[in-house]
Amino acid sequence: MADIHIPLRDVEVLSITISAKYSRPLTISVVYRSPYQTSDQDLILITELYKASEKKAVLIVGDFNAPDIDWKTWTAPGMPDNFNHKLLQWAIDKLLFQNVTYGTLMREGQQSNCLDLIFTRDEDNMLDLQDRSPFGSSDHITLCFV
Template sequence: MEGLECMEITVCNGTVQSLSIRINGQANNADVTVRVYCRPPSQDNYVDELFFEELRDASKPTAVVFIGDFSLPEINWKHHTAGTTKVRRFLKDLNDNFMEQVLRDPTWKDFLLDLLLVNRVDFMSQVVISHETRWKELHN
């Protein structure tokens, strides 16, 4: 399609998957980059660093939307805190790149594992979480 660029990234023997789509000229005539990301719970620091590099690069020229399963149940999104150094670093890198977590309701049991991160809240008017049976099956 005209106005779309797509890039698929697979890192570390397929343990991390990311799909990136750049939509040209959509947010007040600026580009929007949408990245779908799956972070396994056992992801190591090296792969986390690759994610943060991707985040830094993506958020420079465009509006960015990161969506996916980040497997970080220890984050308290209400107070923006975490118990481990690794997860506190994740929160710091989000802040450093002006990324905001938009979802507020649990997406898996009592946890908010699936995140919607944006660097421009102004083009996010309404977010609805679907709790369909199929969605729950994917996370069991």
């Protein structure tokens, strides 16, 4: 059995909760955040992320377009009310582990940025994370995981 949640328009989040007879439910969410998103849209997105991460077993993946976050040190420059800080605070509040710590956007002549993120409850949930060449004409690397 699966429950699907599609939030308000203006943000791109799709969440599905999968329930199996002999295991706990797993909520999987896919996110895309435009680099041109407004602060109101960011607030809706953060609210949806809090909802999506209520369950014990979660997998939240997507292009969050938050290049200023240093996921090795869990820090971000700027004011506390910007999206980078709100995203970090959400991950901390929900006790999530962010599994990608290297650049996922590769553009010639530019420094790579870590835009594509994978959140789980703990590090052991991500057994084998590998990066592959971009799919099609994308400038984002492909992330494969088990």
